[in-house]
Amino acid sequence: MTGSAAAPEPVLRFDSVRKAYGKDAPPVLRDVSLDVAPHTVTALIGASGSGKSTLLRCAALLEDVDDGAIHLDGQDITDPRADADAVRRRIGVVFQAYNLFPHMTVLDNITLAPRRVHRVSRAEAEERARELLERLGLADKAGDYPDRLSGGQQQRAAIVRALAVRPRLLLLDEITAALDPELVGEVLSVVRDLKDEGMTMVLATHEMGFARQVADQVCFLDGGVVCERGTAEEVFGTPTQERTRRFLARITESGRW
Template identity: 55%
Template sequence: MNDDRDNALLSLVDVVKIYGTHQVLNHINLDVPQHHVITLIGASGSGKSTLLRCINGLEDIQGGEVRYAGEVISGEGVDRVAICRKIGMVFQSFNLFPHMTVLKNCMLAPVRAQLFTRGEAEHRARELLQRVGLAEKADAYPDQLSGGQQQRVAIARALVMEPEVLLLDEVTSALDPELVGEVLDLIRSLADRGMTMVLTTHEMAFAQQISDTICFMHKGIILEKGRPEDIFERPREAATQAFVRRFVQAGAH
């Protein structure tokens, strides 16, 4: 266990999150090795999205630590901008600024954070828009794009900051079914390039294909963790078995 933690790029150690009287995360421990893809699955309300927000510092935690490359990045006095440079996040709602072009949406954060000059940020943004297949949309506005295109822009925007870890929170849930594939293909290409990712998804077939590790969350804990084939074909816990069974049955109809 200690060897895993020593080798992890990102670690959660006994992380606790409480809203009022409700404990949303109950002593979460998770190690994320570099170049690995870890997928969080589970019912709505199990704590998946909250866990991602705690990793990125968008939510304060009430216990435990979040560590990046061995350094604590949770708690008082942490540089949130520095965290965002290392750990990017993409949300289910695209969160693009409607009054800015696609290119300016992608350039804004690195220029404000003084990570790049404006010229460097533009070059980087155009490169990434090319990679996500939207170079020709650089001067378009978000409302001129489909939902799938907007989500690909949101991913490009996160990558402009050159993060080491990318968090993806249900990034296809707001999309029409016919647009889901293009976003999943992009995420798959990032995994193939060795991007370290932690993601939540209801796309179980995709989770099986892309993940090094699956974590099944249930009532604020990681109830079961393992390789995709272990979780989907040989789940040990009754709650995991019931969850997987529902998706198998849904896929059969």
């Protein structure tokens, strides 16, 4: 047999997605088309307001799209007939705000969705949670309340909570933005480990150095448009668009590289 094997079906596909907040408002997303292959990391970069977070929120069905479609494993999840709750059970989402319930222990935060949404037994949910806490260096924090944890520990707990439901896809929205600089590394190391394990991820980030290290695909968004897309080496090393070059130059000048 000759020829290369066919490319795998994308886990996530954005097909000409448009989104505006209000009838007369300018679009936040303008005909965004993008494929995310299995077991890869896609990094969304760009200035604040470029559409990165909105794109993730649309993928998580937290926002409705105005036009176009989003497919998860070939299913049009933006079709009004799609079971939104069933779709959300296949997607893990972590935001920059940890959103842990303050009145619940770390263990209870993590096992809530598996027990209530996925109907997993308490014993099974707790076993899975403790395994994940061990892997992410939080085994001794299971019985603590969130206010007893550092920011980095709370964000790692939020990642454990997202992983506890065994998601097909993990969406990470600026997960280091609220952290002190010394805590950023411990959270990013978790993402690096998840990549090594083959988790399919889409992350919006301002951590350019990290994106260059871990991303299989980098997409630069500007004004709701994917201005440039390619491998990390292509986008960061030899960008073809002037807008991308200006953005990266400002990042370098500000010392945020």
